[in-house]
Amino acid sequence: MTTTYRQKLIINVIALVAVAGVFAILTPRFLTDVNLTNVLRNVAPVVIVGSAFTLLMVARGLDLSVGSVIALSGCIAALAAGIEGLPLPIAFLMGIAAGAVIGLINAVLTVPFGINAVIATLGTLYVARGTAQLLTGGVSVYGVGDDFDRLGNGSFLGIANPIWVMLIVVVVFMALERFTLLGRYAVATGSNPEAAFLSGVPGRRIQATLYVLTGAMAGLAGVLLASRLRSGQVNVGVGFEFDVIVATILGGTSLAGGEGTVSGMLIGALIVGILANGLNLIGVPAFWQTVAQGVVLVLAVGLDVALRARLKRRRRAAATGAGAQAAA
Amino acid sequence: MRHPTSNRPVGRLRGVAVIAAIAAIGVMPASTTAQDGDSVVAGKRLTFITWGNASEYQIAQGEWFKQFAEAEGASVNVIDGKIDPLAQIKAIEDSVAAGVDGIVIQQIDPVPVVAAVNAAKEAGVPIMNVGGLADPSAMIPVGGTFNDEQLVRESARDAAQWLRDTGREKAEIVLFDVPQNIVCHDWRMAAFKDELIKELGADNVVDVYNDLVDQSLDVVTTKMEDIIQSGRSFNIYSACGGTGAVGGLDALTSAGRAKMENGIPADTWVLSIDATPGELAYLLDPEVSLMNTIALTPKTNAEVFLANFKQILSGEIAPDANHVAEAPGVLFRKADGCEIVSTALADQYAIVPGYQAVDCSTIGS
Numbered sequence: 001m002t003t004t005y006r007q008k009l010i011i012n013v014i015a016l017v018a019v020a021g022v023f024a025i026l027t028p029r030f031l032t033d034v035n036l037t038n039v040l041r042n043v044a045p046v047v048i049v050g051s052a053f054t055l056l057m058v059a060r061g062l063d064l065s066v067g068s069v070i071a072l073s074g075c076i077a078a079l080a081a082g083i084e085g086l087p088l089p090i091a092f093l094m095g096i097a098a099g100a101v102i103g104l105i106n107a108v109l110t111v112p113f114g115i116n117a118v119i120a121t122l123g124t125l126y127v128a129r130g131t132a133q134l135l136t137g138g139v140s141v142y143g144v145g146d147d148f149d150r151l152g153n154g155s156f157l158g159i160a161n162p163i164w165v166m167l168i169v170v171v172v173f174m175a176l177e178r179f180t181l182l183g184r185y186a187v188a189t190g191s192n193p194e195a196a197f198l199s200g201v202p203g204r205r206i207q208a209t210l211y212v213l214t215g216a217m218a219g220l221a222g223v224l225l226a227s228r229l230r231s232g233q234v235n236v237g238v239g240f241e242f243d244v245i246v247a248t249i250l251g252g253t254s255l256a257g258g259e260g261t262v263s264g265m266l267i268g269a270l271i272v273g274i275l276a277n278g279l280n281l282i283g284v285p286a287f288w289q290t291v292a293q294g295v296v297l298v299l300a301v302g303l304d305v306a307l308r309a310r311l312k313r314r315r316r317a318a319a320t321g322a323g324a325q326a327a328a
Numbered sequence: 329m330r331h332p333t334s335n336r337p338v339g340r341l342r343g344v345a346v347i348a349a350i351a352a353i354g355v356m357p358a359s360t361t362a363q364d365g366d367s368v369v370a371g372k373r374l375t376f377i378t379w380g381n382a383s384e385y386q387i388a389q390g391e392w393f394k395q396f397a398e399a400e401g402a403s404v405n406v407i408d409g410k411i412d413p414l415a416q417i418k419a420i421e422d423s424v425a426a427g428v429d430g431i432v433i434q435q436i437d438p439v440p441v442v443a444a445v446n447a448a449k450e451a452g453v454p455i456m457n458v459g460g461l462a463d464p465s466a467m468i469p470v471g472g473t474f475n476d477e478q479l480v481r482e483s484a485r486d487a488a489q490w491l492r493d494t495g496r497e498k499a500e501i502v503l504f505d506v507p508q509n510i511v512c513h514d515w516r517m518a519a520f521k522d523e524l525i526k527e528l529g530a531d532n533v534v535d536v537y538n539d540l541v542d543q544s545l546d547v548v549t550t551k552m553e554d555i556i557q558s559g560r561s562f563n564i565y566s567a568c569g570g571t572g573a574v575g576g577l578d579a580l581t582s583a584g585r586a587k588m589e590n591g592i593p594a595d596t597w598v599l600s601i602d603a604t605p606g607e608l609a610y611l612l613d614p615e616v617s618l619m620n621t622i623a624l625t626p627k628t629n630a631e632v633f634l635a636n637f638k639q640i641l642s643g644e645i646a647p648d649a650n651h652v653a654e655a656p657g658v659l660f661r662k663a664d665g666c667e668i669v670s671t672a673l674a675d676q677y678a679i680v681p682g683y684q685a686v687d688c689s690t691i692g693s
Binding site for chain 1: 405406407412413414417418419421422423424425426437439440442443451507508513540
């Protein structure tokens with residue numbers, strides 16, 4: 001973890017505490033079990049997808065199809081459970097698998113074929129959404145059975161199921177990030193692809209793996225949302241990719257790759273989630289909420305740029321100083 | 329003045345009747361004051377969750393409800409539903425967490441919000457649905473349902489009469505639908521086609537194009553241009569919402585279609601729904617064959633919604649009753665004339681910032 005990144009993380013933690021603190025002061029309803037559960041349950045899909053998405057961005061990848069994958073996987077799970085009458089675990093696995101397949105397509109398009117990730121994943125964005133519409137005839141899928149919504153609306157030991165799923169995914173991806181070669185190679189690939197290649201890091205394989213994982217996590221989020229909505233919704237997830245990107249960048253992941261953590265993304269997602277929730281609690285009009293979210297994103301990116309510029313100046317100063325010493 | 333194809337008396341007398349009907353419906357049922365004379369909403373914090381603030385109707389509906397409720401001492405937060413069931417779920421949950429005293433919601437889709445609605449009921453927060461039927465498993469009162477279907481069917485009968493009067497055997501229809509939306513599909517487009525079938529017989533109603541079209545202006549216009557370019561013959565057109573109608577009409581008029589001849593449509597009979605300013609300009613244009621426009625009445629509907637919600641708060645309607653009230657729309661025909669249309673709608677939409685009433689001096693009557 002670089003100094004710059006550590007600084008960003010500290011600032012984010014302070015920002016999270018500050019935002020939560022402001023709302024806790026403005027309304028006594030903020031720091032209640034019910035409300036905090038709402039916040040965590042609402043950010044869960046973003047965090048689940050963001051966990052894999054962060055590592056992908058660290059490795060200089062990008063996936064704009066996640067929102068459409070959420071719709072596709074949710075519809076497939078609903079069709080499998082409702083129309084085909086398959087057992088729920090099978091239906092849910094089919095939804096997740098559909099996400100992984102789209103991830104694989106993204107991997108093939110971007111890695112061996114070398115298509116720009118923005119273009120490739122924009123393409124799969126349309127393919128996934130269109131496929132969902134084809135499969136469902138453009139209408140929502142109902143009649144999924146009474147147990148379908150247990151995953152999205154149920155709880156275990158008093159904690160909502162989506163929160164459990166989010167926690168498990170975060171722990172798994174933090175472990176991948178810190179304790180496996182996948183995580184370390186992602187950083188190496190993103191920091192300096194040429195040097196990584198020369199060092200024998202299988203950068204292309206790492207990226208491909210991360211595309212598949214991102215797709216699978218989008219599939220999982222889609223299944224979770226479909227369960228929460230008690231139906232397969234063709235139009236769910238529109239713009240979701242931007243929610244994930246905002247959380248990831250706000251959490252300190254660099255747009256240039258090579259830097260970012262799952263824990264940072266979690267903080268970023270919580271900042272955005274608390275902001276949206278708090279503004280609703282105190283009754284701020286919807287248009288102002290949209291403006292606020294845009295301002296937060298610009299500030300986050302601005303902070304990234306400012307810290308990098310400062311680091312560059314320091315390095316230049318250090319290099320100039322070292323050069324002068326050597327000359328002397 | 330008589331209707332151009334049905335010869336029924338229309339015009340000023342009917343227009344006066346329309347306005348009188350709106351005014352009559354706006355008179356609230358006697359109810360809902362606390363024993364000391366204050367309204368039951370006085371001092372209450374309420375949330376109004378819209379379907380989505382993409383249309384002036386939605387904005388007006390929310391703002392009128394807020395104005396009327398706050399005039400009686402309530403405080404109202406209007407939340408944009410963003411045409412997203414998930415956003416509505418979050419709005420319900422946040423409102424319950426905020427400890428509001430009541431929630432009114434125009435559900436985009438009744439099924440996804442059931443869990444959130446039930447949670448609100450369990451938390452003791454009265455919640456009422458408006459605009460469409462609630463999911464039966466949630467068992468919440470419906471404070472007002474639009475009568476789109478009734479007006480759409482009436483318009484289909486007008487269209488069928490035009491076909492008969494002009495010696496056309498078949499209705500060749502183009503419908504720009506949003507199939508996943510119950511209001512668009514079930515109450516409007518499917519009902520329109522169904523009524524045509526009842527009037528003309530299934531063999532005489534042909535789908536030239538009847539499918540999902542993203543109801544944004546550029547998409548609709550392009551789609552209609554492609555249909556015109558394909559050379560397929562059609563004589564009836566409608567779209568789910570105002571934007572769909574205007575986009576389609578833009579393309580039709582640019583291609584020299586949707587004209588009037590001797591006061592009746594020369595080639596295409598058009599129905600629009602929402603009565604946005606763009607539609608009204610076409611409705612009141614004597615050269616364009618937009619014949620009927622269904623106008624939603626946000627001010628009147630907001631009064632109905634508040635009246636019903638007060639009955640829930642006062643206990644006159646049980647919070648889990650399957651109660652349905654009607655929130656009326658209005659059917660304007662071309663023959664009604666600008667003054668009537670403009671006056672009625674200006675009153676309904678006056679609360680929308682920047683709303684511009686139709687200027688009858690610039691439009692032929």
